[in-house]
Amino acid sequence: MSWLRYASFRRVFSRLYAMFDPIDLVTGLEKRELTAHLAGNCDPFYIRPIKKGPGTFRRPNLIPSVNPCRLVACSCSPFDHHVEFMWLFNDRPKRCGCGHWFELCPVTAITPPHHVK
Numbered sequence: 001m002s003w004l005r006y007a008s009f010r011r012v013f014s015r016l017y018a019m020f021d022p023i024d025l026v027t028g029l030e031k032r033e034l035t036a037h038l039a040g041n042c043d044p045f046y047i048r049p050i051k052k053g054p055g056t057f058r059r060p061n062l063i064p065s066v067n068p069c070r071l072v073a074c075s076c077s078p079f080d081h082h083v084e085f086m087w088l089f090n091d092r093p094k095r096c097g098c099g100h101w102f103e104l105c106p107v108t109a110i111t112p113p114h115h116v117k
Contacts, residue, residue, distance in 0.1 A: 032110045044110045055100030060093045062105040072102055 023034055036044035046064040052074075055061050063072055068090045073083040076098030084097055093103040 029110075036110050046107065052100055055102070057093065057095075057101050060101035060103040063088060063102055064107045065104045066107060066109040068104075070104060074098065074100060074102070076100075 023031065023038070026034060033044055046066070050061065050063065053059065053061050063070060065088070070088050071085060072088050073085050074096045075083045076096065086094055086096060086102075088094055088102055088104050090104050090106070093101050095101050
């Protein structure tokens with residue numbers, strides 16, 4: 001009969017102490033990141049690698065950016081062991097040494113921009 005008391009105690013005890021939802025415990029930037037992830041945006045900071053498309057002047061590879069400029073790394077050949085870095089600016093497509101064209105695509109940020117005084 002002792003196991004019956006233990007089972008009833010366990011049932012009552014489990015109702016008293018439940019695990020909280022992580023979204024209720026976090027604040028600030030981490031909370032915005034979790035809500036973006038729950039909404040379906042698995043890359044809210046746009047840092048995952050992007051596969052290169054045609055990369056012509058008329059159809060450049062679009063690089064998402066929240067800022068007016070962004071540092072981009074291009075692996076020109078799959079057999080190279082290094083990457084080529086270049087700065088991209090708004091409304092100015094740029095050509096890499098391998099011949100692919102890149103252009104910034106403005107996107108909205110998950111955080112409001114910080115204003116420097």
